[in-house]
Amino acid sequence: MKKFSLVEFSVRHPKLIVALAIIFTLALMTQFPKMKTDTNPKNMLPKTSDVRVWNDEVEKTFGLYEDMIALGIVNDKGILNQDTLGKIQRITDEILKIKGVSARDVSSFTTIDNVTVEGETLKVAPLMTAVPKTDKDLEILKKMLFENPLFINRIISKDGKTTAIYVPLEKGANGKEIADRIREIVKKEKGDEKYYVAGDPVARDTFGAEMFKLMGIFSPIAGMIMFIAIYLMFRNLSLSISMMMVAMISIIWSMGLLIGLGFPIHIMSSMSPVFLMAIATDSIHIFNEFYFRYREKKDKKTAIIETMNAVGRPVRYTALATAAGFAVLMFMHIIPVKVFGGLVAFGTIILRLLSFSFIPAILTLIKEEKIEKASSREDVELSRTTQFLRSLGSFGTHKPKATVIVGLILFVVAVIGITKINVNNNMVEWFKKNSDIRIADKILNADLGGTSLGYVVAVSKEDDYIKTPEAMRYIEGLQRHLERLPVVGKTSSVADYVKRINRVLHNDDLQYDVVPETKEMIGQYIFLFSMSAKPSDLDNVVDYPFRKANIWVQLKTWDAQAMRDVIKAVDDYKKSHPIPMEFKPAGIAYFNLVWNDAVLWDMLRGFIVAMIVVFVILVFNFRSIKWAIVGYIPLLFTILLIYGVVGFIGKDFDMPISVLSCLSLGMAVDFAIHFISRFKQKLVESSELRIESSEQLKTPNSELITNSLLWTAARPGKGIMLNAVLFASAFSVMMFAPLTPYITVGAFIVSMMMLSAIMTIIYLPALITLMQGWLFKGGLR
Amino acid sequence: MRRFLVFLVMILLPLKVFALTPDEIMKKSQAAFLYQGKDFKARVMMKLISKGGQERVRELTMLRKNFGESGGDQKYFIYFFQPADVKDMTFMVYKYPKKDDDRWLFVPAINMVRRIAAQDKRSSFVGSDFTYEDISGRDIEDDTHAISKEEKIGNRDCYVIKSTPKAADVDYSYKLSWIDKTNFLPLKEEYYDRKGELYKVFTADEIKDIKGFPTATKRTMKNLQSGHRTEVTFSKTDYNIGIEDSLFSERYLKQPPKKWIE
Known part of the structure; x- marks a missing residue:
């Protein structure tokens, strides 16, 4: 038998085997400095997946940012005082200078466009160009803020205690670095204000940093605990070390190869060291049996070979079953799931290889008297x-x-219990309740429109259709409908701008806070707005030929379920109010929903395939379907x-x-x-023993x-x-x-x-x- | 020895005396680029092109008349042809270098003329990558100017002037202008943002001689950060056509005279 010979070879040349293992390990360790993480949930799905293509298209059409950080500023006495406003101004100025921040589209008191009318003059200008010096100026600012629905729940909370600065990031910028820089900036300010940094990129990149920590600190700690546990079990240092080494070698080989091949580490693969360490414990069966055998035979080499004969088959099959269970993941759709499956399957095979070579080699190298001392403690009858x-x-x-x-x-x-399972995913809840990110997210969601952003894109069939009063009113109606959902904090669209201009052109008369009657009016209002506002204001909500409009939906929770509710509400509205427009969801909230579902279904599919594969392996191992079924029951249970x-x-x-x-x-x-x-x-x-003469058992x-x-x-x-x-x-x-x-x-x-x-x-x-x-x-x- | 010194001074002096200061170069450039002739007319085609290649079109007639010297007051009258739903919209600007402009807009759909406040000359002109200031000019005294080098653009010798705004409320920290040494037109401008990174580039892509005035009839402003760009083409360009002062009034905003806008 081939495996048998590997064991014998290892027993005969233990030093060669150990040396080879160490050389390979050192070689693959050189790959580790190249490690990079990828915590962007986007990469869960391939670039060519429908949802990514569509999301990219939406981002391109409306000039949207993939990533946005929100800085919440809370003053329990209200933020509308000279002191706090001065801070907002200073902080905004500093944020604009941060590298990686898309300065032109930062939204804050000093940068957000405000359309107002003063006497006969129409004004499009940043809401606050200078901190108000008198109480009267403060009153004017207050009035401007609260009468403009575009601002409420976006840059000012209804109670006037909270504001937020929205910081869009350039492509490829590191959210955590920018968040840290923002934290430094606000630290310089003294006073009662509290600051909260929230947003998807912060969560994601903080997660990435924590992941590194976990791999760097928790995997070794897990290793140490196992090491101590093994030592307590076998009372032999060399044995404990060899078992740990097997685990480390397989981790280093598989991770090293993964990194060397240029794969980034995803959240799933970051867990694999601990997984492999756990799988490595399977070799405990070898040691366990070896101790029993050694006590019986007292000859080391025979004991090793006999042990391998006895446990070789189960160890081989367990490794095969484990590897197969993970390998099926390689045929799923989600990239990190594939990588994870391949990684752990590969590591498991390495572990198995080492069980038949490295472990026998180490056992051979250990001095006899040490084993004797250790194994003498083992006695079936005595052991508690x-x-x-x-x-x-x-x-x-x-x-x-x-x-x-x-x-x-x-x-x-x-x-x-299983029927009560709730399928959901919430990236922010991946952090602990008392973590900065969770707290920031909670505060901002309570006071403002919500930190999770989804889009509903209205798609019509002809150019300029969005400019029709029919389309505008429809979008407005849909917004009000969506705002009735408890998870929706705020919506905004081109209709909000049109209404605002209509009102302002008519001397701020509330009667005109509606969508105007004709397409010409709408077209000219929009043009008027575009004459002085930041181009992005309009670009973010309508496409160039006015075929598509983008409704921003701010959600108060990162639950994937929230976006599902929005999609359903849109469908319901469309059913009861037919119109020649289609509505398609997009944005990070939608993407989270899609990949979340995809991962779950992928894992479920993988699970079912793995069950079949494992069953087949059991059948092969036991050479009997009956025994496979029996073995399967406790497992399923x-x-x-x-x-x-x-x-x-x-x-x-x-x-x-x-x-x-x-x-x-x-x-x-x-x-x-x-x-x-x-x-x-x-x-x-x-x-x-009993029926020696009989040929047939x-x-x-x-x-x-x-x-x-x-x-x-x-x-x-x-x-x-x-x-x-x-x-x-x-x-x-x-x-x-x-x-x-x-x-x-x-x-x-x-x-x-x-x-x-x-x-x-x-x-x-x-x-x-x-x-x-x-x-x-x-x-x- | 004394003779030699006198001789030396004589050769050096003219150089010193006739070399242009950076401020003078900028003044000449402003005159050549924005104040040529007594008045000026052009049919302007603006293409606003997004990073993804989507286009928006602005087509307009621009009339300009100087009031006073180069660098002084000007009045602009703009009539829009496109986009279609803003046809007949007109826009008028009284430009004062030392204070905020006066701007009026006629909204035909509601037959209303509105004044538009214009404290920010750095805001976008009709959604393009050009700012109001890029169209009508920036007061030379708002910046400090220095010659940073001399360089060729194509086969044209240029001064490269670095202009740094004196106030901090401008969207760029400094600007480099490549000014043609012969006709003083800016052939290229680079705007550097507050972080010191290049973010906007202006290029004069076609220079034509019209009534003896070299005129940049094709120009592009590209925003490198957003990937957005605006291409402008002048046609029916003309100078000294005798535009009356009375054109620049609210009355004509509502009913622009055909002979000027066509």
């Missing part, structure tokens, strides 16, 4: 862990019906229970949770493979089955438990991460690993005991 596992196993073996009934009840409850809990506690089913589904499958299957393989091996070994009797099950629960079961504990301890670190997706993943992996280990040890014995007649019908194969 094994006693406990044996009793767990005997619970299933002796009370199989009760166990299964409890299981069925839990199953029903879990299914009810665990996953169902976990998602049942997700449904009950009301946690949104978001991107990180969906990633877990595939992971759980790939990992939990390991336990079933180990348990069943070793159980069957034990049966074969025992049967062979007979159907084992219940007593033999019970004993073998208890042995399996105790001995390989210990490996399973150790594996689960190690796994859980590595992932528990993620629960202290500053970003919620990592916390979620950490918490769920911990509970899932523990649960699936326990499920395996309780339910497999119960199921095997109950179904022994069916399982062993054709004899023991």
Whole structure:
């Protein structure tokens, strides 16, 4: 056998294997400085995807910015005083000078266009050219602010306590750097004002920075915890080190290769080091078995080779199942999902390769007396862990019906929980509640129109149609309809400008705060406006030939669901008010909805394919469909229970949770493979002892089955438990991460690993005991 | 020895005396570019082109009359042909170099003339990349001027003048102008923003001789940051056609005389 020879080769040339591994690792480590992250959700979908093409087109047509930072300024005594206004002016001036800020389109008191009438004179000018010096001037400013609907909830809150400066970013600018620069600017100002920096690019780029931290700090901490745990389990430093090395090597090889090939690190792939570290714990079965064997044989080389013979097959198949579970992700649509799948699958294969070469090599190099000392502690009968596992196993073996009934009840409850699952995703909620970003977002959403921006683009079939009173009034009506949704904070469109000019031209008469009667009037008003306003004012809301209009919809939440509500409201309005225009959603809020759905469905599809693939692997491994089904049940059960809990506690089913589904499958299957393989091996070994003369193995009797099950629960079961504990301890670190997706993943992996280990040890014995007649019908194969 | 010194002074002096100061160059340039003739008329085609290649068109007749010396007051009368829905719209500007302009607009759809406040000469002219100031000129004393180098544009020798605004409320921090040494027309201008980055470029793309006055009949202003540009073509250009003072009145804004606007 080829694998067998790799083990023998490694035992014969341990130093060569170790040296080769180290050389490869150092070579791939050189790639790490090239690492770059990509936290832009846009890149979740390929550039050519419909939604990206359409969004790019909308941005181009209306001269829109992909990214905008909002700086909220709050003064509980009201911001309309000379002191605060002076600060707004100074801060704006400073912001205009920041590199990467698109200065011409910054919206603030001193830059936003205001259309007013003074006597007979029409005026288009920035709202505040200088800080008002007298109370009278302040009153005028106040009046201008509150009578112009374009300003309310945008640059001034209704209660006059909050303003915001909107800072659009040039393409490719780093949101976090600019946000940090803005924070520095406001730090220089003294007084009662509070400042809040919010917006998608801040969240995204802060996330990227945190991701680096997580990889740099949390992965090593996870490694250290595993290291300590392994040491406590085996009391041998070299063994613990070798296991850690295997994990590190596979991480460095796979990450190094990924970076070397020029892929950026996405949020998903940033989790892969911890994943690989956890998967590496599978080699604990080798050590576990090796200790048992060594105690029995007392000869190191034989023990190594025998160990590899015993656990080789399950280790190979678990690796294959895990790798397959992740590899199917490579055939999905979402780029980071593909990369993540490929990365972890590759790492898993490396781990498996190392299990058959590096680990035997290390075991060979370790001094005999050290192993002897360490392994002498191992005794099946004495160990408390094994006693406990044996009793767990005997619970299933002796009370199989009760166990299964409890299981069925839990199953029903879990299914009810799953029906309650709410599919949603909220990028801002990826940050903790008390983080600056979450607080800033909350304040701005409470006081102003909302930080999440979506567009509804009205598309007509002929040029200049948008200038018709019919189209204008329709857009206005649609705006009012959308504003009735609780998630919508503010809408703005070309109709708002037209109404404003109409009113101003007629000496600020409120009667004229409406869409004018004729197309000529609308056309000339718009032209008049364009004569003096910033070009972007108009460009942002209508296209050049006046075929399309862009309605800005500010949302008060980053929930993907919010944009879904908007789209539905638009459809409803269109149904009840037919017009020869189409309405298409766009903008970052819409994009978040699309990629969020795409990721979820991709993961779900991946999950289903992975389930089939894993089942096929089980069938191959056990060479039996029946045994594959039995092995599958605890696995499915665990996953169902976990998602049942997700449904009950009301946690949104978001991107990180969906990633877990595939992971759980790939990992939990390991336990079933180990348990069943070793159980069957034990049966074969025992049967062979009893009926040496017989060529054909007979159907084992219940007593033999019970004993073998208890042995399996105790001995390989210990490996399973150790594996689960190690796994859980590595992932528990993620629960202290500053970003919620990592916390979620950490918490769920911990509970899932523990649960699936326990499920395996309780339910497999119960199921095997109950179904022994069916399982062993054709004899023991 | 003394003879030699006198000789030396004699050769050096004319150079010193006849070399133009940067302010003089800018004055001559202003006269050549914006004050040529007693009056001036042109049919102006403006194409506003977005980064994505979308176009908006402004077609207008521009009439200009000087009142006083070069660098002094001027009056502009503008009649719009395009876009179609603003046909008959007229626009009038009294330009005063030392104070804010007076501007009037006639809105035909409601038959109303409105004064338009114009404190910001740096705002866009009819949505184009040209500002009002780019069209009608900026007071030379608002900037400090320095010759930064001399350079050729194509085969034309140019002075390159650096003009830095004295006030801080201007959208650019300084401007470089390439002024043709023979006809003093600006062949190219570069505007640098407050961060010191180049953001707008003006080019005179075609110079024609009209009634003996070299005139830039094609010009482009490109905003490098937004990717937007405006291309302007002058046709039916003419000088000294005898525009009456009375044209520049509210009455004619409402009923522009055909002979001037066609």
